[in-house]
Amino acid sequence: MAAVDVHPHLAQPKRPGWVRVDMHTHTMWSGDATTTPDELAEAVADSGIDVLCITDHNTIKGAVALCDRLPCRVIVGQEVRTGAGELIGLFLTERLPHGIKAADAAGRIRSQGGVVYVPHPYDPMRHCLSEEALDQLLEEGAVDLIEVFNAKTSLDHLNRRAADTADRFGLPHGAGSDAHVPSAFGAAYVEMPDFDGPESFLESVRQGQVVGHHYDAPRPWRARIVPSTSAFEGD
Numbered sequence: 001m002a003a004v005d006v007h008p009h010l011a012q013p014k015r016p017g018w019v020r021v022d023m024h025t026h027t028m029w030s031g032d033a034t035t036t037p038d039e040l041a042e043a044v045a046d047s048g049i050d051v052l053c054i055t056d057h058n059t060i061k062g063a064v065a066l067c068d069r070l071p072c073r074v075i076v077g078q079e080v081r082t083g084a085g086e087l088i089g090l091f092l093t094e095r096l097p098h099g100i101k102a103a104d105a106a107g108r109i110r111s112q113g114g115v116v117y118v119p120h121p122y123d124p125m126r127h128c129l130s131e132e133a134l135d136q137l138l139e140e141g142a143v144d145l146i147e148v149f150n151a152k153t154s155l156d157h158l159n160r161r162a163a164d165t166a167d168r169f170g171l172p173h174g175a176g177s178d179a180h181v182p183s184a185f186g187a188a189y190v191e192m193p194d195f196d197g198p199e200s201f202l203e204s205v206r207q208g209q210v211v212g213h214h215y216d217a218p219r220p221w222r223a224r225i226v227p228s229t230s231a232f233e234g235d
Contacts, residue, residue, distance in 0.1 A: 012211075014048075014191060015191070017193060017194055018191055018192060018193055018194065018208075019050035019051050019191070019192065019193075019194050019195075020048060020049050020050050020051070020186070020189045020190075020191050020211075021049070021050065021051040021052075021053065021075075021189055021190050021191075021192060021208075022047070022049045022051075022052055022053060022175075022176055022177050022179070022185060022186055022188065022189040023053045023055075023088075023090070023117065023145075023147070023174045023175060023176040023189070023190065024053060024055050024079070024088065024117075024119055024147060024150065024174075024175075024176025024177065024178050024179075025052060025053060025054055025055060025176065025177055025178070025179045025185060026054075026055065026056055026057065026079075026178070026179060026180045027040055027054060027056055027062045027066070028062070028227075028229065029056040029059055029061055029062030029063075029065075029229050030056040030057045030059075030062070030180070031057060032057065032180060033056075033179075033180040033181070034181075035179070035180070035181060035182050035185075036227060037065075037066060037069055037070075039182045040066070040070060040182065040185070041069065041070050041071060042182065043179075043182040043183070043185040043186075044070055044071055044072050044185060044186075045071050046185075046186075047185045047186025048186060049072055049185065049186045049189060050072055050073065051072060051073045051074075051075060052070065052072050052073070052074055052075070052185075053074075053075040053077045053088075053090055053176065054066060054074055054075070054076065054077060055077035055078060055079045055088050055090070055119075055176075056078065056079065057078075057079050057080075057081070058078065058079075058080060058081060058095075058096075058098045059078065059095060060076050060077070060078050060092055060094075060095050061095075061229065062229065063075075063076040063077060063078075063092075064076055065229075075090050075091060076090075076091065076092050076093070077089060077090045077091075077092060077117075078092055078095060078096050079119060080096040080097075080098065080100070080105050081098055081099065081127060082099070082100055082101060082102040082104075082105050082129070082133075083099060083100065083101055083102065084101070084102045084129055084130045084132070084133035085102070085127050085128050085129035085130055085133060086119055086120075086126070086127045086128065086129065087102055087105050087106065087109075087116065087117075087118065087119070087129060088116075088117040088118070088119050088147075089105070089108075089109035089112075089114045089115070089116065089117070090109075090114055090115040090117055090145075090198070090201075091112075091113060091114045091115055091197070091198040091201070092109065092112060092114050093112050093113075093114075094108075094112055096108055096109070102129060102133045102136075102137060103133075103136065103137065103140070103142065106137055106142040106143070107142070110142075113198055114198060115144045115145055115198050115201065115202065116137075116142060116143050116144045116145070117144065117145045117146075117147065117174055118134060118137075118143055118145070118146045118147060119147045119150065119176070119178070120147055120150040120152070120153055120158075120162075120178065121134055121146060121147065121158075121161075121162045121165065122158045122161050122162060123150065123153045123155075123158050125152075125153075125154075126150070126152070126153070126178075134165075138165070138169050143169070143171060144171070144172075144202060145171060145172050145173075145174045145202065145205060146162055146163075146165060146166040146171050146172075146173065146174060147162060147174045147175060147176060148162045148163035148166055148173040148174065148175065148210060149162075149163075149173075149174075149175040149176075149188050149210045149212050150175070150176060150178050150188065151176070151177045151178055151179075151184065151187035151188040151212055151213065151214060151215045151216070152177075152178040152184075152214075152215070152216045153214070154214060154216060172202060172205040172206045172208075173190070173205070173208075173210050174190060174205065174210075175188040175189055175190050175210045175211070175212055176188055176189070177189070177212070177215065183215075184215050187212055187213060187214075187215035188210070188211070188212025188213070188215075189210075189211055189212060190205055190208040190209065190210055190211070191208055191209050191211055192204040192205055192207060192208030192209070193207055193208070
């Protein structure tokens with residue numbers, strides 16, 4: 001069987017002054033992913049990603065620890081499990097507590113100058129926000145960005161529905177690989193003008209282009225030893 005190019009979009013040249021941003025990724029700090037810092041560094045280099053949003057489940061420790069260890073810029077994020085489903089905060093300085101209300105999570109993200117990002121809306125195979133909670137956040141103006149392309153969402157109509165919702169509320173389109181294994185990083189991203197903070201990030205996303213393809217290859221089991229995350233913290 002011929003090898004499959006997991007980054008076919010790299011054949012397309014990047015516009016000068018623009019960056020490729022994968023807005024939703026996981027590392028070994030997530031608990032359900034085993035990608036080590038060395039594997040991540042190699043994956044990022046292979047993917048052509050310029051900015052990586054590390055959004056581990058219920059922690060920012062990995063993102064903070066890896067800020068200066070990767071061949072790309074890192075945005076500190078977190079995918080938090082709220083009482084109504086998952087929500088992502090980007091540009092965080094403090095961890096969001098597990099199990100809080102979705103509205104409270106959005107408020108805490110905004111209070112630390114962060115961006116409220118809704119991942120994989122409407123996808124029943126993910127821990128997406130309930131439609132009731134999502135509608136409430138949208139009506140209250142508590143959402144900054146909607147993920148309209150998640151590389152692990154296998155049904156195209158779910159991504160299209162997310163894009164329709166973003167357009168209906170005038171929100172920019174986000175995209176992420178939702179990578180849990182090294183080969184998945186960069187499967188989806190937004191190519192956009194460079195930025196220097198949360199405010200210019202959102203302005204740039206509005207000008208950007210979503211790029212990517214479905215990538216949800218099975219994770220073959222193999223015995224391995226993952227280093228302790230504490231070895232990378234506080235040194």
